[in-house]
Amino acid sequence: MKKNIALIGIxxxxxxxxxxxxxxxxxxxxNTIELKVKNALKIENKENYTVGDTxxxxxxxxxxxxxxxQTTDLDVYETSGVNKFTYGFGMLKYSSFSDSYQGVSINEKxxxxxxxxxxxxxxxxxxxxxxxxxxxxxxxxxxxxxGEYQLDFSYLTLYSxxxxxxxxxxxxxxxxxxxxxxxxxxxxx
Amino acid sequence: xxxxxxxxxxxxxxxxxxxxxxxxxxxYYNQFSSNISYATxxxxxxxxxxxxxKYITAGVGVTSYSNSHNDLNLEKYDGYSDxxxxxxxxxxxxxxxxxxxxxxxxxEVLGSYNEAEVNTGRRISRTVNNLGxxxxxxxxxxxxxxxxxxxxxxxxxxxxxxxRLVLEAQFGVRTNLxxxxxxxIGLVRTGIKAGYRF
Numbered sequence: 001m002k003k004n005i006a007l008i009g010i011x012x013x014x015x016x017x018x019x020x021x022x023x024x025x026x027x028x029x030x031n032t033i034e035l036k037v038k039n040a041l042k043i044e045n046k047e048n049y050t051v052g053d054t055x056x057x058x059x060x061x062x063x064x065x066x067x068x069x070q071t072t073d074l075d076v077y078e079t080s081g082v083n084k085f086t087y088g089f090g091m092l093k094y095s096s097f098s099d100s101y102q103g104v105s106i107n108e109k110x111x112x113x114x115x116x117x118x119x120x121x122x123x124x125x126x127x128x129x130x131x132x133x134x135x136x137x138x139x140x141x142x143x144x145x146x147g148e149y150q151l152d153f154s155y156l157t158l159y160s161x162x163x164x165x166x167x168x169x170x171x172x173x174x175x176x177x178x179x180x181x182x183x184x185x186x187x188x189x
Numbered sequence: 190x191x192x193x194x195x196x197x198x199x200x201x202x203x204x205x206x207x208x209x210x211x212x213x214x215x216x217y218y219n220q221f222s223s224n225i226s227y228a229t230x231x232x233x234x235x236x237x238x239x240x241x242x243k244y245i246t247a248g249v250g251v252t253s254y255s256n257s258h259n260d261l262n263l264e265k266y267d268g269y270s271d272x273x274x275x276x277x278x279x280x281x282x283x284x285x286x287x288x289x290x291x292x293x294x295x296x297e298v299l300g301s302y303n304e305a306e307v308n309t310g311r312r313i314s315r316t317v318n319n320l321g322x323x324x325x326x327x328x329x330x331x332x333x334x335x336x337x338x339x340x341x342x343x344x345x346x347x348x349x350x351x352x353r354l355v356l357e358a359q360f361g362v363r364t365n366l367x368x369x370x371x372x373x374i375g376l377v378r379t380g381i382k383a384g385y386r387f
Contacts, residue, residue, distance in 0.1 A: 067323065072317055073322055074324070075318060075320075167325045
C-alpha cells in the first residue's frame with residue numbers, strides 16, 4: 001500500500017511540475033496612433049547672423065488632428081492623456097578638415113525656450129496651451145561661434161510622453177515641397 | 190499435554206483477538222465540512238462526504254470564490270491571463286489509506302464544473318466624444334466561460350472528539366478540459382477543513 005502511495009505521489013508530482021512556463025504575465029501590447037501634421041515648423045532663418053545673435057524656430061500644432069480613414073479629427077490630448085510632445089533637432093557645422101557638415105552638441109545655456117522647453121540633448125517639448133488647444137514650442141539657439149551651419153528638419157516625428165493607461169501618439173511632420181529641408185546659415189564675427 | 194497446548198493457544202490468541210477487535214467498524218457514514226482557509230479569504234466552501242466502504246468515500250463540494258481569493262491569481266488561462274473562477278462544483282472520490290473511521294492519509298480524485306471570467310487582454314478602440322472628436326482608449330475586456338475539468342488531491346484527516354469532529358489538511362489541483370488542457374493547472378480544494386460526522 002505504501003509503495004502504491006509513493007508511486008501515486010510521484011505521478012501526481014510530475015504531473016504538476018511538467019507544465020510549461022507561461023509567458024510573462026506583464027506582457028503589454030503597445031499601441032501607437034500614427035498621425036501626420038504638415039508645415040507646423042517655422043524657422044526664422046535670416047541666412048546670415050553675427051556671433052551673439054539668436055536663431056529661433058517654432059513648432060505648433062492643434063490638439064485636434066485629422067486622421068487617415070476617419071471622418072472626425074482626433075483629440076490628441078484626450079487620446080494620449082499627456083500635454084507634452086517631444087521631438088529632436090540637430091545642428092551641423094561645416095568642418096574644413098572633413099569637408100563635410102558634422103553634428104554639434106549645444107550646451108543648455110545657449111538654448112532658449114520661449115514656449116515649451118528644451119534640454120541639453122536638443123530634445124524639445126511642445127506643451128499644450130489649454131486656452132488655445134495648441135501644442136506650442138518656440139526655441140532659440142544663441143549663436144556663439146562663427147562658421148557655416150545647417151539645421152536639418154527633414155525627418156521630424158513627435159512622440160507623446162509616456163502614459164501607461166493610454167495609447168501613445170506619434171506625429172510625423174511633413175514639409176511641403178516649396179519649403180527647404182535643410183536650412184543653411186552663416187555666423188560671422 | 191492438552192492443557193499446556195490450550196494455555197499456549199489461549200496466550201497466543203490474545204494479540205490475535207486484539208487484531209480481530211481492530212477490524213474496522215463503520216461508525217459514521219456522513220460528513221459535512223468547510224474550508225476554513227477559504228473562509229479567511231471571503232470564499233464559501235461546503236462539502237458533503239459519504240462513506241461507501243472501509244477505505245472509500247465519495248462526495249461533492251461547492252465553492253463560491255471571493256474577489257480576494259481570485260486576486261491571489263492561483264490559476265491561469267492559456268498560460269497568461271488570469272482565470273477567475275466564480276463558482277465551482279467538485280464531485281470527488283477519496284481513498285483513505287488507513288481507513289475511513291480513523292485518522293488517515295487520503296488521496297482524492299475529483300471532477301469539476303466551474304464558471305469563470307477570463308481577461309481578454311487590452312484592446313484599443315476609437316469612439317467619438319461629446320464635442321465630435323475621435324478618441325482612442327484601452328478596453329480591458331473579460332469573457333465569461335464554463336468549463337469541466339479533472340483533478341487530484343492529497344491530504345490528511347484527523348478525527349477528534351470521539352470521531353465526530355473532523356480536521357483535515359489537503360492540497361489539490363485541477364485542470365480544465367473544455368477550453369484548455371493540462372497546460373494550465375489551478376489550485377483547488379486546498380487548505381484546512383473542519384467538519385462534523387454523523
